[in-house]
Amino acid sequence: MDERRRQFLKTTAGMSATLALGAGRPAAQVPTASGDLAYMPVADVSERIRLRKVSPTELTRTCLARIERLNPVLNAFITVTADRALAEANTAEREIAGGKWRGALHGVPVALKDLIDTAGVRTTAGSALFADRVPADDAEVMRRLRASGAVLLGKLNMHEFAYGDSSAPSHFGPVRNPWDTTRVPGGSSGGSAAALAAGLCYAALGSDTGGSIRQPAAYCGIAGLKPTYGLVSTRGVVPLSWSLDHIGPMCRSVEDVALMLQSIAGYDALDTNSIAATPPDYARVLRQKVSSLRLGVPRKVFYESLDPEIERAVTQALELLGRLTAGSRDVDLPPYATLPVVGAEAYAFHAPYFTKTPELYQPMTRRRIEGGAQVTAAAYIAGRRELDRLRRAVGGVFASVDLLITPTTPTLPITVEAALADPGTPPPGGVAPSLRNTQPFDIYGLPCISIPCGFSAAGLPIGLSISGPRLGEGAVLALAHAYERATEWHRRRPPI
Numbered sequence: 041m042d043e044r045r046r047q048f049l050k051t052t053a054g055m056s057a058t059l060a061l062g063a064g065r066p067a068a069q070v071p072t073a074s075g076d077l078a079y080m081p082v083a084d085v086s087e088r089i090r091l092r093k094v095s096p097t098e099l100t101r102t103c104l105a106r107i108e109r110l111n112p113v114l115n116a117f118i119t120v121t122a123d124r125a126l127a128e129a130n131t132a133e134r135e136i137a138g139g140k141w142r143g144a145l146h147g148v149p150v151a152l153k154d155l156i157d158t159a160g161v162r163t164t165a166g167s168a169l170f171a172d173r174v175p176a177d178d179a180e181v182m183r184r185l186r187a188s189g190a191v192l193l194g195k196l197n198m199h200e201f202a203y204g205d206s207s208a209p210s211h212f213g214p215v216r217n218p219w220d221t222t223r224v225p226g227g228s229s230g231g232s233a234a235a236l237a238a239g240l241c242y243a244a245l246g247s248d249t250g251g252s253i254r255q256p257a258a259y260c261g262i263a264g265l266k267p268t269y270g271l272v273s274t275r276g277v278v279p280l281s282w283s284l285d286h287i288g289p290m291c292r293s294v295e296d297v298a299l300m301l302q303s304i305a306g307y308d309a310l311d312t313n314s315i316a317a318t319p320p321d322y323a324r325v326l327r328q329k330v331s332s333l334r335l336g337v338p339r340k341v342f343y344e345s346l347d348p349e350i351e352r353a354v355t356q357a358l359e360l361l362g363r364l365t366a367g368s369r370d371v372d373l374p375p376y377a378t379l380p381v382v383g384a385e386a387y388a389f390h391a392p393y394f395t396k397t398p399e400l401y402q403p404m405t406r407r408r409i410e411g412g413a414q415v416t417a418a419a420y421i422a423g424r425r426e427l428d429r430l431r432r433a434v435g436g437v438f439a440s441v442d443l444l445i446t447p448t449t450p451t452l453p454i455t456v457e458a459a460l461a462d463p464g465t466p467p468p469g470g471v472a473p474s475l476r477n478t479q480p481f482d483i484y485g486l487p488c489i490s491i492p493c494g495f496s497a498a499g500l501p502i503g504l505s506i507s508g509p510r511l512g513e514g515a516v517l518a519l520a521h522a523y524e525r526a527t528e529w530h531r532r533r534p535p536i
Contacts (some may be wrong), residue, residue, distance in 0.1 A: 057302025078239035082296040096129035096147030116235040120194040146189030151241040155278040166200040166210040180274025196231030207471040208459035209402040218534035226256030233260035258448035258503020264290040269293035269485030270315035273308035281382040294521040298322035325514035336371035336441030353494030359482040378424040387412030434484040438509040448490040448503030492529035495508035
């Protein structure tokens, strides 16, 4: 038994490890078992905390007990900060009792993808290279969550250095999908998605450079938002590509996504990629009417070669969305070739480490970084200029439509065994087939959310993506919320 596991068991001794999984009750109903409490939406939990009907300590102990029971199967957490979480929960409890209310996340247990710096808590990026790295400072998003009173449960497993789509290549072992533990949860934010789907935390943060929030959200049946590029600070986050990295919320409901986004969005003067935008009240705009929204359907590429079960689910979702809105029309998005930006920027960050200790990287990661070293300065500059052009050009699409609807992924999750077999390495800047539909929106820099829209015959979740114009998070969230209220897909719970 390793020291982390031994310390965790010592810290959580005496807590029940046999909590029942919830059955997906409507949010308005009072939970009758700890499993129901673990799956309550953040909005409901927050109100109960505020009214002192449930304590942050009770919520934290519920999550820790579930982590103890389920993490050995899922491997979603790399580090569990049990003592610290209980101390933070106690602090939140005292503050609330004393009349100090910080907002919707006060006392709510959350977890972070393990590339987001946390002062005094190791941040590994899923790699042996950073296995013992302990940052001195919080990332800006962690600082904002602390200011909101959120309770940190720990750090979540991921695809090494966020450079892949499965979360199988990790120094700490592969993450497994709660819906079928033989399959991947997606990547690179696989631990975040798996932990949420299994009720191990109430909300999480992930990163997205080619689809790493939205693809795992689709594979695990949760909601995941990639915000507008620059709306959320990436300062203090281990980078993959400075030009395409996004940080965003992952939750079990769209409303919870809005609450998390409210806490972390906004200008950071110390982040050179941050944009000077003032976030609206996302909880309020979430409820705006959607009946006048015009939907665009980019069928070229996005709807081609889909798994038949995904195609059926998305077709049905489009029919429902057509009834909720002003209808849809086919549109075309600006085409682009593979850009070498990700490969070049990844190599630029890793070069000081990679040239000294390449053996500390997973084989797949090592080959991708080596590929980035081959990108010339001229190719990188041309790619960066093309990226800027595309981000301007895509705005023209929204002259005739308000939002875009696409399948989040063209395929269902593969097995962990297949992911570890390494079927091949995409070229620098290229992506795996499962990210084909998500990467374009990182390149365009547009807000995009994935929400559940069905299940395969084998019980695997299927995701639907809604994307909007630059800083169009309000409309994206509103339509996603309206669709969620009209369906039951998000209420299903994995059989683990």
